[in-house]
Amino acid sequence: MNMAALKILARISPFLALAAIGVSAGWWATSKHYEAEISGLKREHAEQRASIAEQWQAAEQRARRAERERQQQATLAEQRYQEIEDAREKTEALRRSLDDQSLRLRVLAQRPVSCGGIEQPGAGGVVDDTIEIELPAAVARRILSIGEAADQTAIKLRACQDFVRIVSGG
DSSP: OOHHHHHHHHHHHHHHHHHHHHHHHHHHHHHHHHHHHHHHHHHHHHHHHHHHHHHHHHHHHHHHHHHHHHHHHHHHHHHHHHHHHHHHHHHHHHHHHHHTTSSOOEEEEEOOGGGTOOBOTTSSSOBSOEEEEEOOHHHHHHHHHHHHHHHHHHHHHHHHHHHHHHHHTO
16 A cells, blocks of 8 residues: 555545444444334234234134034024924823713803802801812814913023023023
């Protein structure tokens, strides 16, 4: 190297040193800025992952609960359906027995005084004797139908109560 080049280098070396220090300081400040930003992003990402994991677990719990409810409802629906079928078969058997007259429907009634009943003193027309009355087959079938409808309604009511109990978690 020649002398002139060394003189120029000696003159600009403080500037080069300052420039190097400035670049280094800038680099260091920028790296600290990005480190802080990356750290913040990592923290946000971790929080989001935790939130997503919690939401996922809650969704899985809801899905398990819904599946359990569906299974309980299916089981109870099958039970109630079987109860309705059993009641229907029982009613049909009674209906057949009424039709072939192997079974007759009879009721106990009190005979009013006007029809020969015995009046009790101070009872205000209440009688002591009862009679057994055989109902006509049509009336017996009608009573049987009313009883069948009542049985089915009671079973359906229990099914509704079961459904509410399952859905409400009780």
